[in-house]
Amino acid sequence: MMYDSSALRAHLEQVVQLDDVAFQGIAQHFQPKKLRKQQFLVSKGDRVFNDHWVEKGLAKAYILDQKGKEYILQFAYEDWWITDYKAYFSQAVAEMWIECLEPTTVWCLSLEHRGQVCREWHTMANFFRIKSNRGYVALQQRILSLLQDTAQERYDKLLQKYPTLFQRVSKTQIAAYLGVSRETLSWLSNK
Amino acid sequence: MMYDSSALRAHLEQVVQLDDVAFQGIAQHFQPKKLRKQQFLVSKGDRVFNDHWVEKGLAKAYILDQKGKEYILQFAYEDWWITDYKAYFSQAVAEMWIECLEPTTVWCLSLEHRGQVCREWHTMANFFRIKSNRGYVALQQRILSLLQDTAQERYDKLLQKYPTLFQRVSKTQIAAYLGVSRETLSWLSNK
DNA sequence: CGCGCGATTGAGTAATTTCAAATCTAGTGG
DNA sequence: CCACTAGATTTGAAATTACTCAATCGCGCG
Numbered sequence: 001m002m003y004d005s006s007a008l009r010a011h012l013e014q015v016v017q018l019d020d021v022a023f024q025g026i027a028q029h030f031q032p033k034k035l036r037k038q039q040f041l042v043s044k045g046d047r048v049f050n051d052h053w054v055e056k057g058l059a060k061a062y063i064l065d066q067k068g069k070e071y072i073l074q075f076a077y078e079d080w081w082i083t084d085y086k087a088y089f090s091q092a093v094a095e096m097w098i099e100c101l102e103p104t105t106v107w108c109l110s111l112e113h114r115g116q117v118c119r120e121w122h123t124m125a126n127f128f129r130i131k132s133n134r135g136y137v138a139l140q141q142r143i144l145s146l147l148q149d150t151a152q153e154r155y156d157k158l159l160q161k162y163p164t165l166f167q168r169v170s171k172t173q174i175a176a177y178l179g180v181s182r183e184t185l186s187w188l189s190n191k
Numbered sequence: 192m193m194y195d196s197s198a199l200r201a202h203l204e205q206v207v208q209l210d211d212v213a214f215q216g217i218a219q220h221f222q223p224k225k226l227r228k229q230q231f232l233v234s235k236g237d238r239v240f241n242d243h244w245v246e247k248g249l250a251k252a253y254i255l256d257q258k259g260k261e262y263i264l265q266f267a268y269e270d271w272w273i274t275d276y277k278a279y280f281s282q283a284v285a286e287m288w289i290e291c292l293e294p295t296t297v298w299c300l301s302l303e304h305r306g307q308v309c310r311e312w313h314t315m316a317n318f319f320r321i322k323s324n325r326g327y328v329a330l331q332q333r334i335l336s337l338l339q340d341t342a343q344e345r346y347d348k349l350l351q352k353y354p355t356l357f358q359r360v361s362k363t364q365i366a367a368y369l370g371v372s373r374e375t376l377s378w379l380s381n382k
Numbered sequence: 383c384g385c386g387c388g389a390t391t392g393a394g395t396a397a398t399t400t401c402a403a404a405t406c407t408a409g410t411g412g
Numbered sequence: 413c414c415a416c417t418a419g420a421t422t423t424g425a426a427a428t429t430a431c432t433c434a435a436t437c438g439c440g441c442g
Contacts, residue, residue, distance in 0.1 A: 071335060071338045089328065134280075136276060137277040140330060141277075144264060147337070148256060179338040
């Protein structure tokens, strides 16, 4: 089966410039993968081999506490990257689950291939550096939001920033991301 | 005035290996700076030129809300890095304050010099890549802790992980980092 | 039509905050 | 060495916020 990697190219080119030759070489290091709804990209306890760029679909990274309550670390839809980064970078076993909430197409990049791609193409090292820096800043902002904002404010900001997310995931999931109970979220969303 | 850069070298060598020649070259890109207690490394509204590695001392990065309530994003003592990364990477003005809580010695690295150092020494690019990845993971863990843990658990974990911090900063500051009021923290710390 | 999941609603409870006052502590100057 | 002061910490009461638990509602799908 043939996969079209043009969306991946467009994604990379949002950050760095690539010519045809370079992209051909780069794309070879990625492995496309299709998953059905409710399939797992990463399972707790399993080795994590890949980082994943989402071409199409939607996934969530989460942990469960003793009582089975879910805490969502991250959503990832079109153009986002997702994996258990702690396990990925240290080549260890996952401490979280990453599950598809829709039929999802991802492009997998192993740590090995990531290293090769960065060594071969200087621009790809730049790509990941820039992405990593932005990601760090985004996490800092989320921490400040968790410290500073009320549940209501966090809800409003998320709705404003990612309105499409609310059409794709249940409110229960939004609640697990914002750190409030679904009942409280229900109350908040009715103003 | 002469500065001894051997502590900086030791810090870098915790992550990558360097020979004398390389370190000599690398160190030239850093600018040492001494600050007194209550001086600012970064002031809200000012351009952020440097990232800072703390050789000695202690600083905090924080924001204030309308009522003047403080939220601490990060502490940094010996061997930590601190700046307003959003402003630093985008060469914009700071959205937070970074203030010394003790007499502090830092080594400053401008974005320009950071680029040069990474281009000249491949190992330094690796250093920052590895640091950045670890930092990202650490922020994810803090987010999960804010979502999942009670104030009591966050307090206990911080005390366990950074016991020396509690001897160097006031409880009010710890509270502003954990996201609880100082009264609640006082209650928590008395079991 | 009935099942099942998600969302909503309400009551009671637990945790945390705010506000105010009292207490403690470290550093200063007499 | 002591008294004084500013800042930090603790304590308590009242108010708020969010949580849990349970029941109900709404809707899509077989």
